[in-house]
Amino acid sequence: RWAWLVELEQEVERRQRLGQESAARKALIASSYHPARPEVYNSLQDAALAPEFLAVAQYTTSPGADLQGLLQRLETVSEEKRIYRVPVFTAPFCQALLEELDHFEQSDMPKGRPNTMNNYGVLLYELGLDKPLVTPLRERFLQPLMALLYPDCGGGQLDSHRAFVVKYAPGQDRELGCHYDNAELTLNVALGKAFTGGALYFGGFFQAPAAQTEPLEVEHVVGQGVLHRGGQLHGARPLGTGERWNLVIWLRASAVRNRLCPMCCREPDLVDDEGFGDGFTREEPATVDVCALT
Numbered sequence: 001r002w003a004w005l006v007e008l009e010q011e012v013e014r015r016q017r018l019g020q021e022s023a024a025r026k027a028l029i030a031s032s033y034h035p036a037r038p039e040v041y042n043s044l045q046d047a048a049l050a051p052e053f054l055a056v057a058q059y060t061t062s063p064g065a066d067l068q069g070l071l072q073r074l075e076t077v078s079e080e081k082r083i084y085r086v087p088v089f090t091a092p093f094c095q096a097l098l099e100e101l102d103h104f105e106q107s108d109m110p111k112g113r114p115n116t117m118n119n120y121g122v123l124l125y126e127l128g129l130d131k132p133l134v135t136p137l138r139e140r141f142l143q144p145l146m147a148l149l150y151p152d153c154g155g156g157q158l159d160s161h162r163a164f165v166v167k168y169a170p171g172q173d174r175e176l177g178c179h180y181d182n183a184e185l186t187l188n189v190a191l192g193k194a195f196t197g198g199a200l201y202f203g204g205f206f207q208a209p210a211a212q213t214e215p216l217e218v219e220h221v222v223g224q225g226v227l228h229r230g231g232q233l234h235g236a237r238p239l240g241t242g243e244r245w246n247l248v249i250w251l252r253a254s255a256v257r258n259r260l261c262p263m264c265c266r267e268p269d270l271v272d273d274e275g276f277g278d279g280f281t282r283e284e285p286a287t288v289d290v291c292a293l294t
């Protein structure tokens with residue numbers, strides 16, 4: 001048979017095994033890995049968050065919060081592309097998380113790949129950091145923020161995520177090709193270490209390709225997070241020197257993706273999977289009747 005068809009079938013099988021294999025690695029890591037910085041596995045404390053991020057959170061959860069007020073508390077990187085930036089973690093927390101990730105990388109534990117494009121990094125779910133760190137970050141902080149910034153992209157209906165750390169280093173991955181994310185919305189936080197190069201670049205929106213224009217370059221700043229729509233075409237320039245570790249959280253809203261898969265732009269044909277899978281659900285998420293709250 002045609003080689004491409006065999007390759008396609010193998011890729012379908014590989015994808016069908018991903019969830020189970022990831023759960024097996026998570027179980028093994030939970031039973032036999034010894035963390036270097038056990039405190040990063042404690043449930044997320046406000047002390048780990050940058051003061052600017054806490055101020056944004058306080059604003060977005062206050063009565064009467066609106067987009068205009070929020071924009072005074074964030075950096076607008078591009079109004080047209082709807083890209084924003086805000087400090088997320090304190091320097092000591094970035095440091096502790098990096099030490100832990102480095103220690104895990106050097107361990108002989110099995111490691112899943114972050115996504116189909118990055119070869120180095122860690123899936124936070126497998127390390128056991130989803131529950132204490134990423135879920136509270138999504139539910140308590142990102143959901144109210146994204147609800148104001150991107151109400152039309154499911155920002156107020158986030159119900160799952162895929163979180164991973166990507167690592168760029170000499171002799172390993174050094175850059176990332178242009179792509180869109182399997183996510184409605186994305187938060188990308190630079191954790192360190194020290195590096196040059198590696199800027200993000202942003203092109204048009206993939207469902208609505210614009211005329212060819214120069215991409216927008218966005219330098220990573222350690223501790224700060226960049227917020228963008230998953231469908232905003234982007235990539236990362238080659239690393240110059242040092243090592244770059246970034247936490248990427250792909251935020252998903254089943255209310256949006258159940259109707260329109262962000263990868264193929266069609267209504268999805270679902271296959272059962274472990275955990276959150278790719279963030280689709282068979283049942284519609286419960287909707288809140290806002291009038292009933294008043």
Ligand SMILES: O=C(O)CCC(=O)C(=O)O
Nearest residue numbers: 166176181188236246248
């Ligand atoms: O390298 C980066 O900072 C971007 C990573 C990214 O775009 C992704 O993993 O989706």
Ligand SMILES: [Fe+2]
Nearest residue numbers: 179180181234
């Ligand atoms: Fe991406």
